[in-house]
Amino acid sequence: MAQQGVSHESAARTAAEIGPTITNLYGGQNLLVFIETTLDEASAAVTVLIDGLDPASGAWYNILTSAVVNAVGTRILRVSPHLTASANLIVKDIVPRTFRVRTTVADTDELTYSIGYSLT
Numbered sequence: 557m558a559q560q561g562v563s564h565e566s567a568a569r570t571a572a573e574i575g576p577t578i579t580n581l582y583g584g585q586n587l588l589v590f591i592e593t594t595l596d597e598a599s600a601a602v603t604v605l606i607d608g609l610d611p612a613s614g615a616w617y618n619i620l621t622s623a624v625v626n627a628v629g630t631r632i633l634r635v636s637p638h639l640t641a642s643a644n645l646i647v648k649d650i651v652p653r654t655f656r657v658r659t660t661v662a663d664t665d666e667l668t669y670s671i672g673y674s675l676t
Contacts, residue, residue, distance in 0.1 A: 584675030
């Protein structure tokens, strides 16, 4: 069964954000995270991170950190035990039961983007 949703609605942003906690309801092994940047008014830059949750301690751990996103376009991050790793784009790992998508910013310039996900 597939599962998909939106972590970050399309909006102009200037600050780092933590998306909602997402539960991998059907035990999906493959995660796609879609970053759609539609407006970059200055030289804004964002980095997107996928984090998993350690259920014992409640601590978040990093699964994948994107390269800096600083231009209009679409980027796709992938997590799967079936793919070959590629720095900042693909990680060969399992998708945990609980994960989130968060962002960090390089400056206070405004960047308009959305982030969605698909689990299979």
